[in-house]
Amino acid sequence: MSRRGWVNAEIICIGTELLLGHIVNTNASFIASRLAGAGIDHYYQTTVGDNHKRLEAAIKKGLQRSDIVITTGGLGPTVDDITTEVIARSAARKLSRGKPEGAKPLKNPFGTALGFILKVAPEKTIIALPGPPREMQPMVENYVIPYLKKTAKVAKIIKSRSIKLIGLPEASVNNKARDLLRLAGAVTVGIYARLGEVELKIMAKADGESRADIKIKKIETIIRKRLKPYIYGVDDETLEGAAAKLLLKRKKTLACAESCTGGLLSNLLTDIPGSSGFFLEGIICYSDESKVNELNVNKETIRKKGAVSAEAAKEMAVGIRLRAGSHIGVGITGIAGPSGATKTKPVGLVFIALALKNRVIVRQFNFSGLRKEVKSQAARAALNMLRCELL
């Protein structure tokens, strides 16, 4: 038992394919996050292959140091599937109808291999789950976590909330949230950055969900006050979802003219169910000709300023807006790379324009990274410009 008599669980992921690096282990992080949410301490994750000796050693070590050992993998019908047999041996149980004697079977709605829960001692439990995530995940959420919440003496629960920001560099977010990032104790805040976007993760430990929510709310309020313009969503909310929500709320329709983003912006927006409520049309005008022919971009603009220019972006945005008859037009032109750079225009240079009824906004960006990273940052910058404009 861990601190002050509270229950702890460890995870053993079984499968030689994990040791060969053939698949990424998503099972461990999935189960770990559900344990945290249920208030169950969790200190060890182990991966072993389909090997009798090493698996038995891992299970025995687990039972020694943890109250609950959760295994994934190795429950199938092939010779490589040794989990049931090794657990039975580790717990000194016979096998009865394919399961260790005394094990309680766990239904597997998305697969054929049953899991099981085996109490090996008053305070020691083994929970065996299938390896495939689409089978294991519903079993954890629908059976294992409720079972643990009912039977295990849990301390505090841990709840977290991610605040998602765009448009402010990590160092600046760090400065504005410095005191929060230094918090220790029942509430802490972590900062994660990737490709120009930042996530502030608030974590609270409390005796129950509502108390955790109160602690989180307190910190979230401070963060929102300090960083309001840059916050586009929380937890699973997406930037495209935020833009879509605002478009529907303000009853604005949209059309997109994309060059270097190649359809990515339209794709992100149309991922949102109900996008036909605002998305009228998109054009991917890769060549100079298509910009001129489809969007009425001025040949002279391309000749004098280039297809990658603020002027071209503006004309593309105006052109698609008029053509589609939408409230807003977006124009994106840039150099995604790896080729295409000129002496004055490097890879990552992107111009994004928003055409509205009475004005046109255009911004220049200098992104870095590989082709797909430049496309992604450009599409997301366009979504953010939309979001900011509609707020």
Place this chain on the structure above:
Amino acid sequence: MSRRGWVNAEIICIGTELLLGHIVNTNASFIASRLAGAGIDHYYQTTVGDNHKRLEAAIKKGLQRSDIVITTGGLGPTVDDITTEVIARSAARKLSRGKPEGAKPLKNPFGTALGFILKVAPEKTIIALPGPPREMQPMVENYVIPYLKKTAKVAKIIKSRSIKLIGLPEASVNNKARDLLRLAGAVTVGIYARLGEVELKIMAKADGESRADIKIKKIETIIRKRLKPYIYGVDDETLEGAAAKLLLKRKKTLACAESCTGGLLSNLLTDIPGSSGFFLEGIICYSDESKVNELNVNKETIRKKGAVSAEAAKEMAVGIRLRAGSHIGVGITGIAGPSGATKTKPVGLVFIALALKNRVIVRQFNFSGLRKEVKSQAARAALNMLRCELL
């Protein structure tokens, strides 16, 4: 040392964020696959949090049972970063200029934290690496693996090759490759399926790379003979890359008219560097009006057969082909969901048409899954139709 005196390595991933399930552990699978490729045996992966006691225990256990202990994480400047200190303590070394005495620093081209290699005994080495994947991965590929290949006595190497298939259900691939999937010993074949596509992974153990290649080639030849029409690529090759390659090879230009895929097809094709060599234009015609106005789809067609119909798909493909002046036109119309189904047309119903100079091909598909899954399967089915047509 492991079997017959050959070197083995284990991985310890350090970070409380891993135990909270906040991030997925991609470091372990990345390093594991590179170890396999270098012929270094690998039996254990452990994840621990930012805790002195547990990390020290893990490192000591690792040095006991493995020749090489590779750690990721905990090399930063914050109070949570304890790796360097704990390794020094585990190896009974003083700290000298921020590293354990005697440690050889490892350059980190993408970050500030240096890694290090520490020989703690003639046959025991600790390699400490940063946690962020974009920093750790180049260090592993450019320094760690070459170092290990040079200094460690390795047995057989393991090499693998993935054969990627589309258009044949998993059960049928299973049947055609049954004997290969049953192979045991130096060469084995695994089957992985996801969303209508199948991967056959050939794995060979041999004394060296060329011998492994020979074994792989033997099996690959058999697979290609039996499944040729369905194979679109190997290893990291993508379906869009295969289509792009053929378009460039045959010097054909392309334009896409997408409704339910919303830009995804164009985005996939324009992810390929050099796509401006074949991709002329794309239109996302979400509304019925835009299909009529932009692509000359007949109003009567939409009225009688519906916007989601084989006829509409054909007219969209012909329309975009004529409009863009391309060799090939693609038209996709369907119901991505979750809403939009009618009595006769369910979610997942998609029609894809290819318009060529002298004819138009159209196929009907019935996909299942969430909105993004239907979009993805539809875009990939279109890429496959292109691929098959160009072959």
